[in-house]
Amino acid sequence: MSAAEQGLTVALVGNPNTGKSTLFNALTGLRQRVGNYPGVTVARKSGQCDCGDGTKVELIDLPGLYSLSAASPDEQVVIDALSGHLAEDRRPDAVVVVIDATNLLRNLFLASQLSELDLPVVLVLNQADVATEQGLKINTELLSRRLGGIPVVLTSAWKGEGIAAVRRAIGEALRARVRMPAVEWPSLVAEALADVAAGVAADIGRAPGRADVERLLFDSTSSVGQRLGWAAPRRDVVIRAARDKVRRAGYNPLAAEPLIHYERLRKLLEGVVQGGGNRTGGSAAVDQVLLHRVLGPVVFAGIMLGMFAAVFWLAKFPMQWISGGVDALKLGVAPLLDGMPMLQSLVTDGMIGGVGAFLAFLPQILILFLFVSILEDSGYMARAAFIMDRLFSWCGLNGKSFVPLLSGFACAIPGILSTRTIEDPKARLATAFAVPFMSCSARFPVYALMCAAFIGPLYGPGWESVVMVGMHCVGLLFAVPTAFVLTRFVLKVKPQPFVLELPRYQMPKPRDVLWRMWQNAAEFVSRAGTVIFAITIIVWALSYFPRDPAVEQRIRATSVGVAPEVVDAQVQSAYVEQSWMGRFGKSVQPIFDPCGFDWKITVGVLASFPAREVIVSTLGVTYSVGEGAEADSKHLQQVMRAAKWTEGPRVGTPIFSLAAILALMVFFALCSQCGPTVATLAQETGGWKWAAISFVYMTALAWLMAVAVYQGVSRLA
C-alpha cells in the first residue's frame, strides 16, 4: 500500500546544519517530490519512507529553523504544517526532530517548543560520529526516560549509520504515540496562557491549540491571531493583560519562553552528556585562516573566481554540445519536412529551437549548484556571507547576496535560482530583482558587435576595452540604488535579523550535492522551461506570419544574375519586414526613435525577447546579411557601418552613429529583454507580480537611459 493510501505522514524538523537533508535523503532513498507551499517561496519536499516493517509513511522535510517564533516564512510554514493549518496537508501523525548531537542544549530548544504541539516525537541525535570524536558520551536511555519515553536514536546520516533504527523508531512512534512531556510553566505564566486561551475561545467560539496560545502570548509579532480570526482590539487587550501577568512572575514576556525552556532543558540534560571539551576547536583553527583579515578575502576571491570561471567558461563546452546537438537535430529533421515550409520552420526554428533555448541554461545551472551545494554543505557559505556582508548591508541586501549577483555576470537564471540560499525573504527578493542588472554573457555579443564594428575601427582598441568594461559596470551602477530603494521604501516584508550561525566545517556528501544539482535543474526545466518554450514559439510565430509568397516571387523575379545567397538573404529580410513582428517593430519605432533606433534595430530588440544575443542574428536578417550572423561577422559589421537613414529628419546620416551605438548598448545593459529571466523570476518569487514589475521597471529604465545617452552624445558630438 502506498503512503497516500494509508495516509500516514511524518514531519522532519530540526535546526539548520544538523544534517537533516542528508537524513531525509537517506530515509527516502531519493524517491522525493519537490514543490512549493502556495503563496510563499518555501520549498515543500516530501518522500516515501519505509518504517522497516513494510509500513510506508510520507515523510515531509520541513525547512530548517531555530525556533517556532514565526518570524520568517519558513518558521510560519513549519508551525502551520505541524498544527495542521496548511490547506493541502493534514496535520502530521508524528514528528522526527533532528538534533545536532554535539550541541544538545541549543537544538533541544526547538524540540521543547514542539512538545506543546501534542504530537508523537522521535528524537534523532545526528552527527553522532562527530560527538564521539569530540569525546562526548550521550546517555540516550536517560534522555529518553526524561523525555517521557519517546524514542531517542543516535545516527550519523553522513556515514549512513543508524538509519534503520530511525525507521523502526518512526514505526514505534506511530504505534505507541508517545508524546514529549510539555513544559511546566510557572503558575503565573500558566495563568496568563489560560487567560489568552479563554480570550480566544470567548471571541472565536472554539478552543485554540496550546502552541497557538503560546505564539500569541510570547511573540512580539505573530500572524497566529490573524489565522485564528481573532480581531485586533479585543486581542490586544487580552494579550496585554496576560503579558502583565507574565511580568508579575518576574519575566519579560518576550524573553519568558526561551528562559523557561532553557531552564527546563538544563535540568533535563544533567547527567545525560559526559565529557567533551572544545566543541568549536577544529573549525576555529580553519577559521583562523579562512576568516583572517588578509588571507580570508584572498581565499574568498580565489574560490569565487574559480566558481565564476566554471560557470562562465566551463559551462560553454556543454552549452556548445547542446547547441551543436540542437543544430544537428534541426538539420536532420528539416529534410523530413521538405515541401512543408511552414511546418519545417515551426519544428526546426520554433520547437527544437525552443527546447534548445532552455536546455542551454542547464550546464550553467548545474555547475553553479555544484558550487553552491558544496559551499553550503561544507559550511563555507556562511563564512563567505560573513566576509561580504559589510559591502551589502547598507543597501538592504546581505552577505549571501554575493554569490547570486556574481553568477548574474554569467547568466541571470542560475543567479536568481541561487537566491534560495538567502534566508531573509526581503533580501532574497531584492537580490533576485538586482541579479538581471548584472551584465550577463548574453549581452556580450551585443557589446562585441558594436565595439568590433564601430568603436574599434573609429577610436582604436583602447576605447574598445574602455567601452566593454564600462558596459559591464552600467548594470551594477543601477542595481545597487534599485536594491536600496526596494528594501528601504517598497518592500513591506519584515526584514530578518542577520544572525547567522557559522557552523562546523564538514565534508559535503557527494550524493546530497548531486541530488541538489539535479533537483534544481529538474525544477527549472519543468517550471520555467515550459514558459521559455512558449515564448520561443510565440516569437517564432510573430516573425514568421503572415507569409505572402508574392513577396518572395517579386524579389526572385527582379534579381536575375545575383548570387543566390544574396537573394536568399533579401527574401528573408523581406519576409521579416512584413511579418507581425516587422509590422509591430515599425509601428513602435517612434517610441524608440528618441534612442536613435531605426525599425530594424527595433525589430531586433523585440525579437530578442527569447534571448538577448538573438539581436545579432536578427540584425543579420533585417540588414539582409543572412541568417546565422555572429558578432564577429565582417559582412554584418560592414553593412551596419554603411547603413543610412532613408527617411525622416536624419535622412542620409549613418544609423549607427556613436550616439546610437552607445544608446543601444546601454539599452541592452539595462533592459529585461530576456524571457527566461522573467520566467525564472516568476518561478522564484511565487508569481508573476515581481516578474512583471521587474520587466516594466528595467525596460522603462533602459529606454530612459538610452534616450539620455543618444540625445546627450548626439548633441556633444
Place this chain on the structure above:
Amino acid sequence: MTPLSQLLPGQYGKLTSLNPERSVDQRLMALGLLPGMVLKLVRKAPLGDPLAIEFAGQVVSLRLTEAQTIIIDVAADCPIQRPRPQA
C-alpha cells in the same frame, strides 16, 4: 559594562542585558544566549563588520549595529583588556 560592539577580538564576559523587543535579540535567545551566559567576541569580519561571537559551543555572526545594545560584563580574568583612555 561594555556594549558587545566595543569588545576587542578575544575578549569575553557575561551577558548582562539584551533587548527582548528586538528580533535580533529574540533570535539570539532562541539560540541560547541568555543573561548570565559567557560569550566571547571571536573576531570581526575583514571589513570590521559583522562580528563573530561564541557562546554555548557555537559561533554566530551578527552585525555591529545589532551588537550595540547587547551589554557585556567583561570578565576580570580575561587576558585582553581595553587600555584605559588617557586623560
